[in-house]
Amino acid sequence: MNTLVKLADDISDLMAKLSAIILGLMTVLILVEIVIWNLFQKTTLIADEYSAYGLAAIIFLGAGYCLKEKGHIRITLILGLLPPSAARVITAGATMITTIFMGYLWWYLFKMVKSAIRYESTSGTLTHTPLWIPQAIMLLGAGVFFIQLVAMSIRTCQAIKTREEVL
Amino acid sequence: MEENLLIMSCAVFGILFLALSAGVWVGFSLFIVGFVGLTVFGTLPAGSNMASSVWSTIEKWEYVALPLFILMGEILYRSGISEKLFKALVPWLYRLPGGLLLMNIVSCTLFAAVSGSSAATTATVGRITLAEFDKLGYDRSLSMGSLAGAGTLGFLIPPSLIMIIYAILAEVSIGKMFMAGILPGLLLAGIYSAYIIYRGIKNPEIAPQTQDSYSWSDRFLGLKDLAPTFALILMVLGSIYGGFATPTEAAALGVFGSFVFAVMNRQMNTKIIFECLMGAVKTNAMIMLIVVGAGFLSRVMGFLGIPAAITQSILGLNLSPYMLMLLLGGVYILLGCLLDGFSIVVMTLPIALPMVVAAGFDPIWFGIYLILMVEVSQITPPVGFNLFVIQGLTGEPIMNIARYALPFFFLMLLTTAILTIFPEIALYLPNLMTSQ
Numbered sequence: 001m002n003t004l005v006k007l008a009d010d011i012s013d014l015m016a017k018l019s020a021i022i023l024g025l026m027t028v029l030i031l032v033e034i035v036i037w038n039l040f041q042k043t044t045l046i047a048d049e050y051s052a053y054g055l056a057a058i059i060f061l062g063a064g065y066c067l068k069e070k071g072h073i074r075i076t077l078i079l080g081l082l083p084p085s086a087a088r089v090i091t092a093g094a095t096m097i098t099t100i101f102m103g104y105l106w107w108y109l110f111k112m113v114k115s116a117i118r119y120e121s122t123s124g125t126l127t128h129t130p131l132w133i134p135q136a137i138m139l140l141g142a143g144v145f146f147i148q149l150v151a152m153s154i155r156t157c158q159a160i161k162t163r164e165e166v167l
Numbered sequence: 168m169e170e171n172l173l174i175m176s177c178a179v180f181g182i183l184f185l186a187l188s189a190g191v192w193v194g195f196s197l198f199i200v201g202f203v204g205l206t207v208f209g210t211l212p213a214g215s216n217m218a219s220s221v222w223s224t225i226e227k228w229e230y231v232a233l234p235l236f237i238l239m240g241e242i243l244y245r246s247g248i249s250e251k252l253f254k255a256l257v258p259w260l261y262r263l264p265g266g267l268l269l270m271n272i273v274s275c276t277l278f279a280a281v282s283g284s285s286a287a288t289t290a291t292v293g294r295i296t297l298a299e300f301d302k303l304g305y306d307r308s309l310s311m312g313s314l315a316g317a318g319t320l321g322f323l324i325p326p327s328l329i330m331i332i333y334a335i336l337a338e339v340s341i342g343k344m345f346m347a348g349i350l351p352g353l354l355l356a357g358i359y360s361a362y363i364i365y366r367g368i369k370n371p372e373i374a375p376q377t378q379d380s381y382s383w384s385d386r387f388l389g390l391k392d393l394a395p396t397f398a399l400i401l402m403v404l405g406s407i408y409g410g411f412a413t414p415t416e417a418a419a420l421g422v423f424g425s426f427v428f429a430v431m432n433r434q435m436n437t438k439i440i441f442e443c444l445m446g447a448v449k450t451n452a453m454i455m456l457i458v459v460g461a462g463f464l465s466r467v468m469g470f471l472g473i474p475a476a477i478t479q480s481i482l483g484l485n486l487s488p489y490m491l492m493l494l495l496g497g498v499y500i501l502l503g504c505l506l507d508g509f510s511i512v513v514m515t516l517p518i519a520l521p522m523v524v525a526a527g528f529d530p531i532w533f534g535i536y537l538i539l540m541v542e543v544s545q546i547t548p549p550v551g552f553n554l555f556v557i558q559g560l561t562g563e564p565i566m567n568i569a570r571y572a573l574p575f576f577f578l579m580l581l582t583t584a585i586l587t588i589f590p591e592i593a594l595y596l597p598n599l600m601t602s603q
Contacts, residue, residue: 017445027419027423034416055225058386059451059456065448066452073453074190075505090189092191097199101199117282138222
């Protein structure tokens with residue numbers, strides 16, 4: 001169990017580093033577009049579209065890391081008023097429900113990507129980018145987020161026994 | 168309201184309340200409620216709708232401005248900009264009643280014009296001022312309270328992360344929304360300053376004078392330290408106002424400008440830039456998870472006809488526009504005690520906006536009103552992000568900081584009232600943009 005949790009943490013870190021690189025590249029891409037448009041009246045054609053794909057990628061690729069670092073917003077006020085043991089049980093329950101839900105969402109995102117491949121959907125822009133490519137990167141991110149949630153479920157369940165602080 | 172719509176609305180809000188109280192992350196709470204609403208009351212398949220809603224929400228060029236402005240804030244936080252601001256402003260402010268306490272207001276106002284977030288503004292300014300004020304023996308309640316109040320300007324004075332999200336959801340121009348925030352931001356800063364000067368005159372002990380003295384040449388020579396801040400403001404806001412750049416492009420320029428500034432200040436290397444990027448990835452994921460969840464819930468509520476039904480029944484009460492705003496204000500203050508600003512905006516917008524527009528208000532004006540409500544939520548306990556930031560800086564208990572911030576809470580409400588009576592304060596600059 002603990003190996004799995006450790007592995008999930010490592011994957012989340014790695015994906016966040018990848019997101020950091022993507023965000024850096026997005027910035028550079030937009031700056032290049034501004035420079036060549038204003039100096040040479042030329043355009044990269046892809047700056048708008050690809051930086052939007054970049055955003056779609058980093059949201060989910062970074063979500064697992066954000067979860068691990070306790071960055072996602074939740075209301076702990078009411079849990080804080082309960083006895084710690086009850087708060088731990090509810091937290092474990094809430095985390096598991098979230099995990100199952102994320103698994104469900106992932107499955108439908110997967111189906112969306114599959115149908116994008118089957119119907120050969122493209123972006124409808126000049127680049128005719130096949131939509132499944134950016135969508136598949138998002139799917140990868142959603143998968144990593146799901147794995148981190150599984151790890152979080154394990155951790156919160158263990159905390160019921162070990163009486164560790166979970167909020 | 169029809170009976171089944173009433174049952175539906177109660178069920179939706181009931182489940183939302185339950186999920187949020189159980190500590191389910193806000194973004195997922197919104198998702199789950201949307202899912203239950205669509206499965207129980209709707210006729211469309213929930214899963215595939217959810218997937219397509221996720222993709223269509225996040226794949227938007229306008230949202231790219233969000234991580235870029237967050238990145239700019241991360242760079243500036245580490246760039247030494249607040250030290251420079253402090254140094255340049257001391258000679259101008261030290262003799263005024265209230266003394267350097269005004270520094271909190273002036274620095275936050277200037278920094279808000281390059282930063283998109285209230286928490287970032289509070290943290291960046293507070294890391295310098297609070298320690299200095301302690302050394303000078305200033306009144307602690309006013310030094311923390313004024314920082315809590317002025318830090319919220321980060322959201323009102325453009326660029327602003329909340330404004331970007333509001334503008335996209337309300338389908339108004341981000342550029343106009345930015346311009347609409349400038350005068351109300353200056354008004355609020357002016358009211359804060361007047362209050363501090365008044366306190367300083369009444370009781371000079373709150374900010375004991377120092378022995379230092381500065382000449383006029385010190386004052387003007389010091390201005391060179393303000394130059395980078397003004398250059399960044401010009402680069403980001405000037406390019407949007409002049410129509411040279413979209414908000415996303417302006418954000419990229421801002422990242423570049425702050426990077427250059429940090430390099431010149433010798434506050435930049437590979438390790439730091441990576442830290443900044445990682446910080447931006449984390450905050451971006453936090454905000455966008457809420458936005459994505461809210462996007463789906465708002466789609467579901469639209470399917471079920473809940474916003475229209477609520478609008479109708481509220482309008483049926485025949486409230487005057489001012490009464491409506493007062494009522495909404497009360498709801499927002501309550502929500503603000505429990506939720507963060509992003510959640511408040513994305514959760515309430517699908518219902519509040521149609522109602523307010525039907526009552527005859529301008530959507531851009533309502534954006535500013537909503538942002539003032541978000542600012543209030545930043546300093547109301549138990550959940551107020553500016554309070555958390557100041558707690559992190561000082562170790563003071565949340566409830567004490569909230570008490571120190573109380574006068575500024577009332578000053579915000581006063582500003583909101585002024586803005587409701589004189590909506591032109593918000594709408595003057597954006598209207599000027601149209602006529603260009």
